[in-house]
Amino acid sequence: MSDTTASTPAPGRQHGKSAFLFVIVTVALDLLAFGLIIPVLPSLVRELAHVTSEQATLWIGALAATYAFMNFLFGPLLGSLSDRFGRRPVLLASVGTLVIDFLIMGFAHTIWLLFIGRALSGISGATYSTANAYIADVTSPAERGRAFGMIGAAFGFGFVFGPVLGGFLGEIDARAPFFAAAGLATLNFLYGLLVLPESLSVENRRAFDLKRANPLGAAKHFAKLPQVSWFLIAAGIFFLAHTVFPSTWSVHGEIRYDWSPREIGFSLGLVGVGAAVVQAGLMSAILKRLGNVRTALFGQAVNVLALFAYAFAGQPWIAYAIIPFGALGGVAAPASNAIMSTVTPANAQGELQGASASLNSLAMILGPLAMNATLFWFTREGAPVHFGGAAFLLAGVLTMLSMLPFLKGVAANRARLPSAE
Numbered sequence: 538m539s540d541t542t543a544s545t546p547a548p549g550r551q552h553g554k555s556a557f558l559f560v561i562v563t564v565a566l567d568l569l570a571f572g573l574i575i576p577v578l579p580s581l582v583r584e585l586a587h588v589t590s591e592q593a594t595l596w597i598g599a600l601a602a603t604y605a606f607m608n609f610l611f612g613p614l615l616g617s618l619s620d621r622f623g624r625r626p627v628l629l630a631s632v633g634t635l636v637i638d639f640l641i642m643g644f645a646h647t648i649w650l651l652f653i654g655r656a657l658s659g660i661s662g663a664t665y666s667t668a669n670a671y672i673a674d675v676t677s678p679a680e681r682g683r684a685f686g687m688i689g690a691a692f693g694f695g696f697v698f699g700p701v702l703g704g705f706l707g708e709i710d711a712r713a714p715f716f717a718a719a720g721l722a723t724l725n726f727l728y729g730l731l732v733l734p735e736s737l738s739v740e741n742r743r744a745f746d747l748k749r750a751n752p753l754g755a756a757k758h759f760a761k762l763p764q765v766s767w768f769l770i771a772a773g774i775f776f777l778a779h780t781v782f783p784s785t786w787s788v789h790g791e792i793r794y795d796w797s798p799r800e801i802g803f804s805l806g807l808v809g810v811g812a813a814v815v816q817a818g819l820m821s822a823i824l825k826r827l828g829n830v831r832t833a834l835f836g837q838a839v840n841v842l843a844l845f846a847y848a849f850a851g852q853p854w855i856a857y858a859i860i861p862f863g864a865l866g867g868v869a870a871p872a873s874n875a876i877m878s879t880v881t882p883a884n885a886q887g888e889l890q891g892a893s894a895s896l897n898s899l900a901m902i903l904g905p906l907a908m909n910a911t912l913f914w915f916t917r918e919g920a921p922v923h924f925g926g927a928a929f930l931l932a933g934v935l936t937m938l939s940m941l942p943f944l945k946g947v948a949a950n951r952a953r954l955p956s957a958e
């Protein structure tokens with residue numbers, strides 16, 4: 538649809554700040570849902586599966602992969618449904634599902650109910666594309682950049698405060714974070730039910746097509762984007778390596794440093810704050826000085842060093858000291874995305890984002906299984922070598938390997954990249 542059409546509100550209630558706020562809060566709650574349970578998950582899994590902390594590592598990896606798989610499967614499906622039936626019902630259904638998800642996990646008395654909860658969480662967390670579509674529907678092209686920036690800020694809020702809140706509530710009871718989140722999601726659902734108008738007019742809707750809802754589109758995107766394939770391969774390996782943080786950080790901290798849920802949440806909050814400071818305060822200055830290619834290489838090098846440092850950090854204070862240094866590695870992904878966008882034709886930007894999103898989702902499915910299995914193998918009773926930092930060592934090696942296809946892509950696209958790079 539055209540920008541003019543996209544900016545025209547659907548008939549009925551007019552769009553306003555309340556509707557926009559609902560979308561922002563919905564995105565923040567999705568990330569809050571992802572981060573909230575990280576600090577308490579090890580203790581809850583131990584309770585429900587009757588296993589040790591080391592054995593819980595495998596269960597946590599499987600739970601993370603379940604969330605990612607459902608997110609991968611339902612992301613394009615929900616986007617297509619919103620094109621057919623409108624944004625409002627999809628967003629409200631997502632928030633309602635989130636309420637049910639939190640209650641299931643809060644009352645769970647078996648490990649399998651926890652899997653059902655994480656599956657529902659993955660479905661309800663797959664609304665990022667719908668939220669973006671809603672914003673595009675109700676904003677003019679000139680306002681869209683700022684609006685999408687607020688979506689990104691909501692993601693950051695959820696990532697920073699989810700683990701912190703979960704850690705503090707987890708000190709009271711391992712199930713308390715779920716009930717608190719269910720209450721917040723219920724209030725958001727009721728608020729949206731009252732204030733959220735539909736943004737997609739009837740004449741701009743299209744019939745549902747299962748082919749458009751296919752989540753396995755990465756191969757098609759690769760075929761259409763040969764000039765960016767090396768960068769996409771690098772990004773996929775990079776994403777895979779960095780699943781070590783959401784999948785193993787909590788149980789790694791418990792096993793290696795005897796961290797409580799509060800300490801796990803606080804440490805993850807520091808990671809989020811460090812990322813926000815780098816993205817908001819340092820990113821533009823580093824890019825201006827180094828350019829996209831050198832910034833990406835600098836960020837990748839920092840990530841390699843930080844991951845190796847985490848691997849051999851035998852004391853908790855060392856892990857805390859690494860966090861601000863490791864935050865500088867956050868410049869790698871945005872710089873790499875800018876490079877990929879630069880070498881991709883204007884009419885193929887959608888294919889690029891689709892390929893990148895598919896690879897990210899696949900990495901989030903495979904990564905927790907690989908990282909958590911590695912942590913378990915080297916911390917289990919009877920392990921030939923006991924090494925609590927094994928998963929971070931693997932992540933560091935993978936990040937280092939991701940630099941090879943990245944450099945191959947730079948060489949293949951030298952003519953397309955600005956000379957200053």
